[in-house]
Amino acid sequence: MIKLENVTKIFPVGGEPYYTLDHVSFQIEKQEFIGIIGKSGSGKTTLLHIMSGIDTPSVGTVNINGTDISRLSPRELTKWRLHNIGIVFQAFHLIPTLTLLENVILPMEFASPFQKRQKKERAKELLASVGLADKWHLFPDHASGGEKQRTAIARALANDPPLILADEPTGNLDSENASHIFSLFQQLAANGKTIVMVTHDGDLAKQMPHTLELKDGHVISSLADNRDKGLRVQ
Ligand SMILES: Nc1ncnc2c1ncn2[C@@H]1O[C@H](COP(=O)(O)OP(=O)(O)OP(=O)(O)O)[C@@H](O)[C@H]1O
DSSP states (O other): OEEEEEEEEEEEETTEEEEEEEEEEEEEOTTOEEEEEESTTSSHHHHHHHHHTSSOOSEEEEEETTEEGGGSOHHHHHHHHHHHEEEEETTOOOOTTSOHHHHHHHHHHHHOOOOHHHHHHHHHHHHHHTTOTTOTTOOGGGSOHHHHHHHHHHHHTTTOOSEEEEESTTTTSOHHHHHHHHHHHHHHHHTTOEEEEEOOOHHHHHHSSEEEEEETTEEEEOSSOOOSTTEEEO
């Protein structure tokens, strides 16, 4: 489903090329739950941004569900992303002037053929599915960190993408909320979504079926048993 070949990202630092990612290649099958781990600065966020098309590789290709996203124009990429990827960020990135419900409706406004009423119903169902049935009218400033992240997950699911990319989704939460959010991702994986999650949290990483560790822009190891086909590192 996801195939990265020789993905390399070079930033010029002080006039010299700096390899944030250095020939990273791996393959993730559909419906897997993969953790990306590694020390600060190892390239995790850059990798996730390249997998989501937020950033482009300097060299290499990213193929997702048969589409080489490295070849899409910015306009094509935006359209493709709406239906194919849901993204969850550490800092939630909700729009403060919209209610939780309106935040979840927003991606459907750009992509979905549904009528206004259907979009509202779907957003309410999604919020209920993450435990926020009675909170949809709140504005983000009046929601807790855990509630904001639940909303961000509901928003990521709005257009029913097969792949969810999450960058430190528990990083701003206390351990109880982190554990609830992690359970939600586990449920999504059990229900057939492919999940790729960057995490610093060693306890969470141990609960993931597969992990890929980065060091200085290279894939160096995996914690769990990657021998089956879920994750193949070349
Ligand atoms: N736009 C940029 N220009 C120059 N260097 C950059 C740029 N973006 C990232 N880097 C560098 O690339 C390296 C990897 O950054 P990245 O954010 O991917 O790491 P990370 O593993 O996600 O770190 P953290 O866990 O702290 O979030 C870092 O050394 C960073 O300074």
